[in-house]
Amino acid sequence: MDFRLTEEEISLREQIASFARREVPEDWEAGFEYEEYCPEHWPVTRQMARKLAAQGWLGMGWSEAYGGTNRSVMSQLIFYEEAVYHRIPAYDMGIGGVSNVGALLALYGTEEQKKERLVRLAKGTEFWCIGYSEPDAGSDLRSLSSQAIASDNGFVINGSKIWTSAAQAADWCWLLARVGADTAKNRGLTIFLVNMKSIGITVSPINDICGFPSFNQVYFDNVFVEKANVLGEVGKGWDYMPVLLFLERTFQAGASIARARRLLDDTVNYLRNYSLPACRNRELIRHRLAGLKVEIEVGRLAAYRAAWFKQRGLMPESVASTARVYSSRIEQGTARTIMGVLGLFGQLKGESPHSRLRGAAEHLYLCSLSDSILGGTTQIQKNIIALRGLGLPR
Numbered sequence: 001m002d003f004r005l006t007e008e009e010i011s012l013r014e015q016i017a018s019f020a021r022r023e024v025p026e027d028w029e030a031g032f033e034y035e036e037y038c039p040e041h042w043p044v045t046r047q048m049a050r051k052l053a054a055q056g057w058l059g060m061g062w063s064e065a066y067g068g069t070n071r072s073v074m075s076q077l078i079f080y081e082e083a084v085y086h087r088i089p090a091y092d093m094g095i096g097g098v099s100n101v102g103a104l105l106a107l108y109g110t111e112e113q114k115k116e117r118l119v120r121l122a123k124g125t126e127f128w129c130i131g132y133s134e135p136d137a138g139s140d141l142r143s144l145s146s147q148a149i150a151s152d153n154g155f156v157i158n159g160s161k162i163w164t165s166a167a168q169a170a171d172w173c174w175l176l177a178r179v180g181a182d183t184a185k186n187r188g189l190t191i192f193l194v195n196m197k198s199i200g201i202t203v204s205p206i207n208d209i210c211g212f213p214s215f216n217q218v219y220f221d222n223v224f225v226e227k228a229n230v231l232g233e234v235g236k237g238w239d240y241m242p243v244l245l246f247l248e249r250t251f252q253a254g255a256s257i258a259r260a261r262r263l264l265d266d267t268v269n270y271l272r273n274y275s276l277p278a279c280r281n282r283e284l285i286r287h288r289l290a291g292l293k294v295e296i297e298v299g300r301l302a303a304y305r306a307a308w309f310k311q312r313g314l315m316p317e318s319v320a321s322t323a324r325v326y327s328s329r330i331e332q333g334t335a336r337t338i339m340g341v342l343g344l345f346g347q348l349k350g351e352s353p354h355s356r357l358r359g360a361a362e363h364l365y366l367c368s369l370s371d372s373i374l375g376g377t378t379q380i381q382k383n384i385i386a387l388r389g390l391g392l393p394r
């Protein structure tokens, strides 16, 4: 395995950093990407999408024919990591818009879907949310109960999705629902592209742990979706999930490590110019921060390793799950350690005049708790590693 970055990848990293210095407002507050879509941050997020599109960074995963720039998975991961590190909003056009929806449309979408949806994603004009989880189906997603009934030239959908991040701002929902009355696990599961302006959709906000209405419960009441807006084959939605989940876990791992890296770098910069009181054990603090540096580097390589496999057309599930389990642990551990290093000041919110790093440690401490839940909990990833990675019996 060769993790050396190409000249092009190194240059991409530098371009993103310089873009962030130029374009991200000084007082930009949304420290966690799910918050970019809350009402107070939405105008900046929407504007930034156009700027990212102008750089050609939103369509890296598909060809020029659909507005893309056709770059490597590694380049996409670098973009994802650096955008998170520099807190550039809109880099994924909603939740999973570019990294999941775009990637899957490029692989399995119809010509019409690619011309319509992919082109608008690359232009930064359409945002997406992901409708998988339901009140009674999370880890066991295949037991979901949202129903799609065939009607005229399409389907009528009824049901409800929960924890749907960014649904309040999204133009489209990537929805998993069941076609037909057969409730047996993955039978009938189908992916629909649902316009969020459709009649019958109600979006009800839910506050996250930091108090932001970043996710929602979304109700579908007799929502009509044209047949042309089905991804691939009806009833075969589950067959597309392995690619989706591999990409989601790889990119999420990169994102978690980038958030940890940013907090560590900010803390180190702060401590370089701040003299700790004599009562603090400086050697212990130095060692703790150095330990974080080691873990972050390892976590980064775990994400690169998954991208390296994908680049060669391989998707060993346990590789992406390993990166995911490790990255969420490192992100949470980094926030916890740095809260300890900053002492009681670290626990203050950014608005307090006594806060340190504008409340970044407290913010990551709270937000990162969800990192071992979203996109598949740590226990589910460990099940995958145990069964498919280690080959243990059920």
Ligand SMILES: Cc1cc2nc3c(=O)[nH]c(=O)nc-3n(C[C@H](O)[C@H](O)[C@H](O)COP(=O)(O)OP(=O)(O)OC[C@H]3O[C@@H](n4cnc5c(N)ncnc54)[C@H](O)[C@@H]3O)c2cc1C
Residues within 6 Å of the ligand: 034, 095, 129, 130, 131, 132, 133, 134, 137, 138, 139, 140, 162, 163, 164, 165, 166, 215, 370, 373, 374, 375, 376, 377, 378, 379, 380, 383
């Ligand atoms: C910040 C955030 C954003 C999210 N955004 C979205 C989104 O945009 N779209 C979307 O569809 N969903 C989203 N989710 C939902 C997320 O995918 C689910 O929360 C997750 O899959 C877990 O499902 P659940 O909450 O129903 O928990 P459950 O599945 O009920 O799990 C409860 C507990 O049981 C454990 N458990 C369950 N099954 C097993 C098993 N077989 N073996 C061992 N342990 C098990 C779990 O690990 C967990 O600890 C988001 C969640 C969060 C926290």
